[in-house]
Amino acid sequence: MPPAPARDPLDVLRLTATRLTEAGFAYMWTGPLALNAYGESRVVQEFELVVRMRTTDAEWIAALFSHDFDLDPDSLERAAFEAGTATLVHREGGVRFWCHALPREGYYPHAFDRRSTVIVLGASLSVAAPEDLLLWCILQNNQPRGRGGLDDARALLARVPSVDSRYLEEWAAELQVATDLAAVRRA
Numbered sequence: 001m002p003p004a005p006a007r008d009p010l011d012v013l014r015l016t017a018t019r020l021t022e023a024g025f026a027y028m029w030t031g032p033l034a035l036n037a038y039g040e041s042r043v044v045q046e047f048e049l050v051v052r053m054r055t056t057d058a059e060w061i062a063a064l065f066s067h068d069f070d071l072d073p074d075s076l077e078r079a080a081f082e083a084g085t086a087t088l089v090h091r092e093g094g095v096r097f098w099c100h101a102l103p104r105e106g107y108y109p110h111a112f113d114r115r116s117t118v119i120v121l122g123a124s125l126s127v128a129a130p131e132d133l134l135l136w137c138i139l140q141n142n143q144p145r146g147r148g149g150l151d152d153a154r155a156l157l158a159r160v161p162s163v164d165s166r167y168l169e170e171w172a173a174e175l176q177v178a179t180d181l182a183a184v185r186r187a
Contacts, residue, residue, distance in 0.1 A: 009045060012095040014123045016049070019064045026052040027126055028115040030136050031098075034127040035152060037118040039159045046096040050112060050128075053101050055080045061099075068092065083108075107171055111135070130160040131168050138172070138180045153184045 013033070020027045028034075031048030053061060058077040065071055070089045076099070079086040083103035089096045102112050111132035118127055128136060134153050141149025157163065172181040 007093045009047075009093060009095050010123060012090045012093045013047065013125065015068075016065075016097065017123070017125055020051065023060065023064055025057070025061070026112070028112060028128055029125055030128040030133060031140070032152075033125070034133050034136075035156060037125070037127045038130055038133070038156055040152070040155045045094060046098065048100065049097045050100045050102055050108075052112065053080045069097075107135075107175060110171075130156060131163050131171075134163065134168065134184070135171055135175065135177070135181075138177045138184065139175065141180065142177075150180065150184055153180075154187045157184060 013029075017027070028050050029047060030050060032042035032044045033047050035042050051061065055077055058073065058080045062071060062073040062076050065088055066073070068091055070091060072086065075086040078084060079099065079101045083101050085101075086099045087096060088099055102108055111128060114129040114132055115126050116129060117124055119125075127133070134156050137149040137153035137156065139149070141153075168181060169178070172178040
């Protein structure tokens with residue numbers, strides 16, 4: 001008898017993580033889900049997923065998820081080619097994933113290599129390191145969908161005070177968000 005379809009967001013997260021891991025794709029969660037890993041409770045129906053993929057991998061990823069997710073294979077291929085974003089929506093649970101293809105240069109590969117595996121709501125998931133999640137919050141604050149990024153960064157810093165300050169300062173300068181980082185630290 002096949003397993004029951006995933007409807008609960010946590011079940012959809014487990015399903016997604018399991019499929020990516022079993023297929024050999026490196027991934028990490030960032031955004032509100034990763035904030036949960038560091039004790040900042042968030043209940044959301046949209047998740048930020050970063051996947052290391054090449055253009056040729058888009059077809060494989062589409063095949064992994066097409067039977068229970070609405071997705072556009074061409075959008076996945078474009079995302080992989082441009083280091084952009086594609087959207088996947090789970091049909092049963094309505095859970096939306098913003099699937100970001102990992103850029104090959106700059107800050108993001110460094111952040112990706114620093115990811116760690118943690119238990120979030122009973123599920124083993126790969127998430128962004130706290131310093132990179134803090135920078136992500138600051139960067140998202142300047143994006144159209146980036147509501148509350150600085151507040152999330154402040155909350156994260158309060159929960160995880162032992163961050164690598166040197167790493168944060170170097171990358172904040174490189175990413176041109178040093179002023180925002182200083183504002184987060186002053187609060």
